[in-house]
Amino acid sequence: MVMAGTCGVSLAATPANEVVTLPADKNYGGGDKVGSQLIAATYNAGKGPGVWIVADGGYRLYHNGALLAEDNQAGRVRFIPMTLLPGENAFSVVGVNGAGAPGVLVQIDDLDRSYYSxxxxKSKPSVGNASWKEKGRDLSMWGGATALSYSNTKMPSGGDLKGFAANTQSKWIWTSSESDSVAVLLFTLNVRAEGFGASTTGGDAGKIVIAKDSAEVRKYLQSSDALTILVPEGTYDFRQFRNAVTEAKAKGRTWCKTTCSEKNAVTGKTNTFYRITFKANSCSDLTEAGVQIVQESENLMAWSNWITTKANKSLVGMGRGANLRGASIAVRSNEGSGNHIYRNLAIYDVNPHLIEGGDGLETVGTSSKHVDKFWADHISYKWISDGFDMEFVDNATISYLDFDGANDFNCWGTDPYMALVEDAQLTYANSYWHNTYGRVPKVTGENDGSKVHLYNQLVDGNRFFIAGASGHSATAKAYVRYENSYIKNGKGYLAEWGDNGYVYFSGITYSNTTQQHRYNGTVTMGAPQAETFNPSYSWEKRDVNSLPTDLPSLSGVGGRYGSMPAYDQAFGVSNKAATVAMTAPAANKAFDAGSSVTLSASASDADGSVKSVSFYIGTELVGTATSAPYSVTVNDLAAGTYSAVAVATDNSGLTQMSEFVTFEVAAEEIEDPASSSSEEIASSGSEEEIESSNSSEEIESGDSEESAIRTIADAATEAEASYYRVFDMQGRPLYTGNTKPNKMVATRAIVVEYSKSGTAIRRYIQTK
Incomplete structure (x- = not known):
């Protein structure tokens, strides 16, 4: 079909629309196929983590050895939605220079920050093998890339750059010589924990697997193999409904209840208070008035899905994150578990109507065997019965945590327990605590003592105490070091400590917060005990006054791109973009001058429908088809080489770009210069005379504008010319444009000048 507005489209093969040939040599990626497990395809450019790339020429883009994308079209911007892995992320680009100035521009977007070319x-103009694209590569012999002086809003060869990441800080990069035809460019990004947990590697040493549902998450977490477990973007139901009283009786415990003494702050309702005791058939542990034993016949339900784990695992939500409803994951040392990473996940709805009814994520070591190495990053946490407990763990970090304590189901409207820490060596970095009851965190020393370091924290709306510390003996002290943080709307105590407990505050900004403390039950307005520890690691210090703005956006699932799911969020994976592939013209097909060119594509959408397919030649939209068969016809293409792609849009607005297809439009037949008269070639006579007049000495002696090219056309003829075509000595087209190219791509080429009417007014041979 021919779409309205596409007839008569004419595109000239100017430098800004340049098409190059990507290397066939396997050392530069020749023969590699596009594909990676990490490509998300569930959001559009800039709406989630991924990579932006454009070249003035062409490129191949790799991540950890997998080809993410390639293009032979100068100026065509691509965004690849993808998931960055904990550990090493080895990015590599093969850049190809064409007739214009070279350059590659890259921006890598992670959950909380971007990385810029x-x-x-690192860079090299040539390589002898393909090891440069793999993890663990040796960069000792690689030089630094050159940041070119071109504006990142323009193409190096001229013209505006359109569609790249807004306000990017990326720079055009190349080797040290702009004349190099190829540049291999490398960047290694290590996604690692700060603080005590910096040595945690998770499943980095093992293979990558994709868990399609909650059963597979459990299976992989309990595998004995080192694994990186990817959970596709979406919402997963882990809940297992059962009678909570029956379950408690089997363990010699009892559920107790009473009517809440105050209304829920979220809903305004008066709820029922449910709490478990460690005694059978007794609620004597509880001091609340009117407490009664809950009977099995009352059908009090629990639905947490308790999952134990084995060592060396990374559980990673893809794209903007995975939501795990009802999951209660335990890292237990007595099962040999440790060295765990959890990233880009929402964990929620773990028995929120019960007190002490299960954690969402916890470490459970013993006094004789601690859990070693743990990192939780970009976790959203809400509607959790028993908080985020860290017991008997060393070398642990929790970063970019979004802990929302608001709870519709209990007495107060907040979870009663946030973070209980026991015998731990733990860092909290860049985390956001809001609507909390207290214990942010509560730290104890049982046998070995605890050292807990918090920095860049935002605490908003705390009901009880924020930091608590108590040690059981002089050899089991509990230290809390709170630094560079912002505390607002605090209604209780800043610190509560007992014997052998020490809380240290430094660089804290307070807003609408009572600055009082409590020591062994006695309220004091003085500072808490100042004894502290000094962590041996360095850490990033944020502007404290920016924390109320930055951390709500950057923390939690999806970082700056995600949000905590609604309580009744629908289950299932996120919508995925349609698949699309060019079907015509055939690769490298040649068309006669003046021919119509039909562009066709196949497109389908497994979870929706295809709304439209748009076709681009170079960077220009030439037509859109809204129904199958998807095709447009383009007329009057000037002679040259072209690169076309199709972009499919599905019914939800997601877009997907196809791989490119290259085709040629032949030039009009021209006379062999050797048979042309001297008047047709040049006023100076023969081909040999032309070459002589363009000697290297003469070129070097010219001014800056003329040094790139010398022609023998006189000024009058040049003024008459409306556009130019350049051919190689066999008559194959190299260039068409309104101005002369800045430099020739062939040693000897035929230049034809045309008048405004399209008449060839001059032909001559040009040397490089």
Whole structure:
């Protein structure tokens, strides 16, 4: 079909629309196929983590050895939605220079920050093998990339750059010589924990698997193999409904109840208070008035899905994150578990109507065997019965945690327990605590003592105490070090400590917060005990006054791109973009001058429908088809080489770009210069005379504008010319444009000048 507005489209093969040939040599990626497990395809450009790339020429883009994308079209921007892995992320680009100025521009977006192409990248103009694209590569013999002086809003060869990441800080990069035809450019990004947990590697040493549902998450977490477990973007139901009283009786415990003494702050309702005791058939542990034993016949339900784990695992939500409803994951040392990473996950709805009815994520070591190495990053946490407990764990970090304590189901409207820490060496970095009851965190020393370091924290709306510390003996002290943080709307105590407990505050900004403390039950307005520890690691210090703005956006599932799911969020994976592939023209097909060119594509959408397919030649939209068969016809293409892609849009607005297809439009037949008269070639006579007049000495002696090219056309003829075509000595087209190219791509080429009417007014041979 021919779409309205596409007839008569004419595109000239100018430098800004340049098509190059990607290397066939396997050392530069020749023969590699596009594909990676990490490509998300569930959001559009800039709406989630991924990579932006454009070249003035062409490129191949790799991550950890997998080809993410390639293009032979100068100026065509691509965004690849993908998931960055904990550990090493080895990015590599093969850049190809064409007739214009060279350059590659890259921006890598992670959950909380971006990384930009610049002089911290590595470069080489040639390589002898393909090991450069793999993890663990040796960079000792690689030089630094050169950050070119071109504006990142323009193409190096001229013209505006359209569609790249807004306000990017990326720079055009190349090797140290702009004349190099190929540049191999490398950047290694290590996604690691700060603080005590910096040595945690998770499943980095093992293979990558994709868990399609809650059963597979459990299976992989309990595998004996080191694994990186990817959970596709979406919401998963882990809940297992059962009678909570029956379950408690089997363990010699009892559920007790009473009517809440105050209304829920979220809903305004008066709820029922449910709490478990460690005694059989007795509620004597509880001091609340009117407490009664809950009977099995009352059908009090629990639905947490308790999952134990084995060592060396990374559980990673893809794209903007995975939501795990009802999951209660335990890292237990007595089962040999440790060295765990959890990233980009929402964990929620773990028995929120019960007190002490299960954690969402916890470490459970023993006094004789601690859990070793743990990192939780970009976790959203809400509607959790028993908080985020860290017991008997060393070398642990929790970063970019979004802990929302608001709870519709209990007495107060907040979860009663946030973070209980026991015998731990733990860092909290860049985390956001809001609507909390207290214990942010509560730290104890049981046998070995605890050292807990918190920095860049935002605490908003705390009901009881924020930091608590108590040690059981002089050899089991509990230390809490709170630094560079912002505390607002605090209604209780800043610190509560007992014997052998020490809380240290430094660099804290307070807003609408009572600055009082409590020591062994006695309220004091003085500072808490100042004895502290000094962590041996360095850490990033944020502007404290920016924390109320930054951390709500950057923390939790999806970081700056995600949000806590609604309580009744629908289950299932996120919508995925349609698949699309060019079907015509055939690769490298040649068309005669003046021919119509039909562009066709196949497109389908497994979880929706295809709304439209748009076709681009170079960077220009030439037509859109809204029904199958998807095709448009383009007329009057100037002679040259072209690169076309199709972009499919599905019914939800997600877009997907196809791989490119290259085709040629032949030039009009021209006379062999050797048979042309001297008047047709040049006023100076023969081909040999032309070459002589363009000697290297003469070129070097010209001014800056003329040094790139010398022609023998006189000024009058040049003024008459409306556009130019350049051919190689066999008559194959190299260039068409309104101005002369800045430099020739062939040693000897035929230049034809045309008048405004399209008449060839001059032909001559040009040397490089």
């Amino acid at each position: 610049g002089s911290d990248w």
